[in-house]
Each structure stands twice: as structure tokens, then as C-alpha cells.
Amino acid sequence: MRYSQTFIGGPIQTIPKGLAQTIHRGIDTMNSCIVKKSKQGGKLTILKAYRKNDKIIYTLQGDFFLHPETAIGTIEKILTESEYHSVEEILKVYIKDHHIQLIGVDVPTIINLLQEVRTEL
Amino acid sequence: MKWRFLPFEMHAAAMNMAIDESILEHISEGKAKPTVRLYGWNPAAITIGNFQCREDEVDMNACKEAGVPVVRRITGGGAVFHEHEITYSILAPETFFPKHIQQSYQIICGVVIEALDKLGIAAQYRPINDIVVGSRKISGSAQTRRKGVLLQHGTILLDVNIAKMFSLLTISKEKISDKYVQSVKKLVTSLLEQNEKLKEEQVIDALMEAFSEGKQVEIGRLSKEEFTRAHYIMKSKYETEEWNNCRK
Numbered sequence: 001m002r003y004s005q006t007f008i009g010g011p012i013q014t015i016p017k018g019l020a021q022t023i024h025r026g027i028d029t030m031n032s033c034i035v036k037k038s039k040q041g042g043k044l045t046i047l048k049a050y051r052k053n054d055k056i057i058y059t060l061q062g063d064f065f066l067h068p069e070t071a072i073g074t075i076e077k078i079l080t081e082s083e084y085h086s087v088e089e090i091l092k093v094y095i096k097d098h099h100i101q102l103i104g105v106d107v108p109t110i111i112n113l114l115q116e117v118r119t120e121l
Numbered sequence: 122m123k124w125r126f127l128p129f130e131m132h133a134a135a136m137n138m139a140i141d142e143s144i145l146e147h148i149s150e151g152k153a154k155p156t157v158r159l160y161g162w163n164p165a166a167i168t169i170g171n172f173q174c175r176e177d178e179v180d181m182n183a184c185k186e187a188g189v190p191v192v193r194r195i196t197g198g199g200a201v202f203h204e205h206e207i208t209y210s211i212l213a214p215e216t217f218f219p220k221h222i223q224q225s226y227q228i229i230c231g232v233v234i235e236a237l238d239k240l241g242i243a244a245q246y247r248p249i250n251d252i253v254v255g256s257r258k259i260s261g262s263a264q265t266r267r268k269g270v271l272l273q274h275g276t277i278l279l280d281v282n283i284a285k286m287f288s289l290l291t292i293s294k295e296k297i298s299d300k301y302v303q304s305v306k307k308l309v310t311s312l313l314e315q316n317e318k319l320k321e322e323q324v325i326d327a328l329m330e331a332f333s334e335g336k337q338v339e340i341g342r343l344s345k346e347e348f349t350r351a352h353y354i355m356k357s358k359y360e361t362e363e364w365n366n367c368r369k
Contacts, residue, residue, distance in 0.1 A: 041249070044199075046177070061177065061368075063170050063199030065249065067222050067266055072172060072368070101222050103197075103249050 036116045043104025047079075047113035049121070056080065056121065058114070064104035071100045079114060087114065125341035126333065127158040129207070129325050134166030134192040135359035136351065137208070140343065141272055142195060142358075143351035144212050149268035153347065154339075155213035157332045159325055165204035167191045167289060170263065173200060174367040183289050193365045196263035196274065198250065200290055205280035205311070207324055209233070211332070215271040226250050226264060229273050233260055236331035237277075240323060242315045250275075257310040277328075278311040279321060 033050035045062040058079040066072055074094060082090050088111045095102065132140065137160055147153035165187075169178050171194055178200040179191050189202075211229055218225040230246045237244045237252070237259070244260075247253045252260035262275025283302045312319050332338075343351070358364045 043249075059368075061172050061174050063173060063197070065197035065222065065263070066172065067264075069171050069195070069197065069265060069267075103222060 034117050034120050036113045038105075038109050038113055040106070040109055041104055045105040045109055045113065047110065047117055049117045058117070060110070062105065064102065066103070066105075067101040071095075071098065075110075079110070084114070084118065087111065123154055123337045123339055124213075124333075125154040125156045126329060126338050127156060127341060127343065128329075129159040129161065131161040131163040133164065134162060134168060134190050134203070135355045137162065138168070138192055138194060138359045139351040139353075139355035140347075141210050141212070141274060142354050143347045144210075144343075145267060145270045145272050146350065147344070147347050148212055148214065148270045153344065154341070155217065156210070156341075157329075157338075158210040158212070159328060160208050160210070161206070162203040162208070165189055165202070167200055167202050168194045169200045170198040171195055171265075172197055172368060175365055176367065178291055180289055180291055187285075187289060189289055191365060192359050193368075194263065194274075195267070196265045196272070198261070198263035201261065201276060202286040202289060203276065204282065204285070205313075206276045206278050207321065207328065208274060208276050209328060209332075210272065210274040212270060212272050215266045215269055218271050222264060223249060225271065226262065226273070229264075230260070230262060230275070232331050232334075233262075233275065233277065233328070235334070236324075236327040239327040239330060240312070240316065240319060242312070252277075254310050254315060257308055259310050259312070259315075277324065278309070279324070280313045281309055281311045283309065 033048050036047045038045045043062065043064045045060065045064055048059045048061065049056050058076055060072060060076055075091065078090050078094060079087060088107060091107050091110065094100070095107065140158070144153055144156050144158070148155065166189055167179055167184065169175055169191065173193070175181070175191055175193065181191070184191055218228060226249060227246050230252050233252055234244045234246060242254060244252050244254050250262045251258050260275055260277045262273055264271065264273040283305050287302065312324060
């Protein structure tokens with residue numbers, strides 16, 4: 001099984017259409033991780049959080065575009081390793097300095113998802 | 122610079138993705154010309170986007186039962202069911218296109234729109250990466266830039282079977298009602314719906330013509346090295362659980 005730690009849980013709810021901000025609350029108990037979803041401009045972004053060796057690991061999934069794609073690893077690392085209060089700034093600087101193009105997702109969306117996850121940790 | 126045009130061929134999903142990647146590498150190394158490629162899918166297949174997880178997107182039991190392989194792309198975007206369609210790939214040094222991703226989508230989608238126009242179908246570009254007839258999607262595409270090379274691949278729907286598509290993708294069962302299928306049908310169209318007399322060959326010719334305009338083009342084929350490399354990439358990447366299930 002990919003996720004080893006079970007968090008508190010609840011059923012995954014249907015995603016209401018057309019909401020620009022965080023629209024999904026739920027715990028994926030099957031995979032033992034917290035899952036938050038956000039839809040923006042028809043693109044879906046999913047933030048998953050799971051515990052590994054007492055550390056919360058974040059992964060981003062979805063049908064968004066990111067150029068270069070390899071930047072996803074660094075973005076996830078920033079989410080996982082940065083202090084919460086500085087994550088947004090670090091992400092913005094990284095994206096600007098490395099000319100990363102995010103399409104269908106943006107930093108505020110990721111931060112909102114992160115906030116949602118943190119309320120349930 | 123001369124472009125190479127690879128005529129329409131059918132391959133399995135893993136090989137289709139591997140061929141694109143092999144060509145990308147060869148262009149990057151200066152061993153292949155900028156290339157336009159047309160292809161189909163045999164058997165029908167699902168591809169998922171680079172940032173998607175197969176277990177979240179696809180009903181693997183249904184896919185196994187239907188003999189539909191599932192492959193993860195190197196490009197972003199969503200899950201796509203490839204059955205009755207013509208797929209194109211365009212591969213060229215990224216300096217040939219604007220740096221801004223959306224601008225390059227618009228340029229390449231513009232060529233497909235020209236091809237549709239030649240077939241008497243009036244289509245428009247819809248950001249980020251779609252082509253629509255009226256408000257109904259007929260083509261979607263996805264792009265990556267790696268090793269200095271731009272790869273954009275996209276689908277042009279010949280025909281569409283929404284019910285079959287939904288039976289393979291992870292969509293709540295209550296959504297797969299006749300009513301829901303009908304509502305999605307209003308959002309999607311196909312070449313055959315636009316013109317039932319249209320033949321696949323006409324579409325291929327129109328695409329070849331549109332992609333050739335303003336370019337020096339030669340009809341080509343994969344080199345032996347490209348094919349060998351594609352076969353290796355297929356086996357070592359696109360046919361593996363490790364790659365196809367989820368990004369690690």
C-alpha cells in the first residue's frame with residue numbers, strides 16, 4: 001500500500017461544478033491520506049498528504065500543465081520541507097526565478113489546498 | 122529547415138508514446154529533422170496525464186475486461202480515451218515556437234483548425250489546449266518541452282463513444298446515466314458528426330496539407346535507430362507498472 005498512516009476520515013464528497021477555489025473536503029481512508037481538490041478553469045488539482053516516518057509528505061496531482069514538468073518535484077519538496085508561513089513566498093520566488101509556467105493551477109490554489117489539509121492534520 | 126512527415130500508422134499505446142519520445146531525443150541530438158507524425162491506436166487505449174494517478178482516473182478492471190491498455194504520458198493534461206481518432210504529434214526545436222506555452226498551443230492548434238477548415242468544418246481555438254466546433258470540443262492536445270525540443274500531441278475525434286469512455290474512466294456510477302451521457306454529448310463532437318460522409322483518408326490528407334504549408338516537407342519514416350530506441354523506451358518505461366501507475 002502506498003500510504004502507511006491512517007488519518008481521521010470521512011467520505012469523499014461529490015465536487016460541485018464551477019467553483020474556483022477549494023471545493024473538496026475529504027479523507028481518502030482507503031489510501032490513508034488526506035485529499036483536497038480544487039477546480040480552476042476546468043483543470044483539477046489534487047493535494048495529497050500522507051505521513052511517512054513522522055513527516056507529512058505532500059504530493060500534487062491533477063490534469064494541470066507545468067513546464068518544465070520536472071519542477072513538480074521541487075514544488076512538492078517546498079510544500080513538504082518549508083515552514084508553513086513561508087511556503088507561499090518560497091513557491092512564488094522559485095516559480096519566478098526558474099521561469100516555471102503553471103497552467104490550470106496557481107500558487108494561491110496550492111496554498112489554499114495546503115491550508116485545507118493542515119486544518120485536518 | 123526541412124521537416125519530416127511521418128504518414129499515418131497504428132500502434133499500441135505504449136509504442137505510440139515511445140515513438141514520440143524517441144523522436145524527441147533524436148531531434149535533441151541533431152539526429153532527426155523536425156517531425157510531424159499522424160497515428161492511431163490499436164488497440165483502443167487510455168492515456169493519463171503526467172501528473173495524474175492511474176488508480177484515481179481509471180477503472181482498471183473495466184479496462185482489463187475491455188482489453189484497453191492504460192499508459193501515462195510525459196505531457197500534462199487529463200485522461201483521454203483513444204479509439205476512433207487521428208492523433209498528431211509535432212516535434213521541433215523549441216526555438217521554433219514562442220516561449221509562452223499558451224501561445225505555442227494556439228499556433229499549433231491553428232494548423233489543425235486550418236485542416237478542419239479544408240474539410241468544411243469551422244472550428245476555433247479554445248484556451249488552454251482545445252479546439253471546438255461551436256462550443257463543443259473536437260480536439261484536445263498536450264505539450265511538453267524537454268532537451269530543447271517541443272513535443273505537442275493532440276487528438277482529433279473521428280467518432281466518439283461517451284458511454285464506453287465513461288465505463289472505463291473513474292466516474293461515479295450514478296453519473297453514468299443516460300441523462301449524464303446525453304449532457305456530455307452536448308459538450309463533445311466528432312468529425313463524423315459534423316460530416317458523416319467524411320473518410321479517414323480525407324482527414325489525413327487535410328492534416329498533411331495544413332502542416333506542410335509554409336514548410337519544406339519530405340515524407341519520411343522512422344530511422345532504424347529511432348525505432349530501436351522507441352522499442353527500448355516502450356519496454357523499459359511505457360509497458361511498466363512503475364511508470365504507468367503513478368508519478369513517484
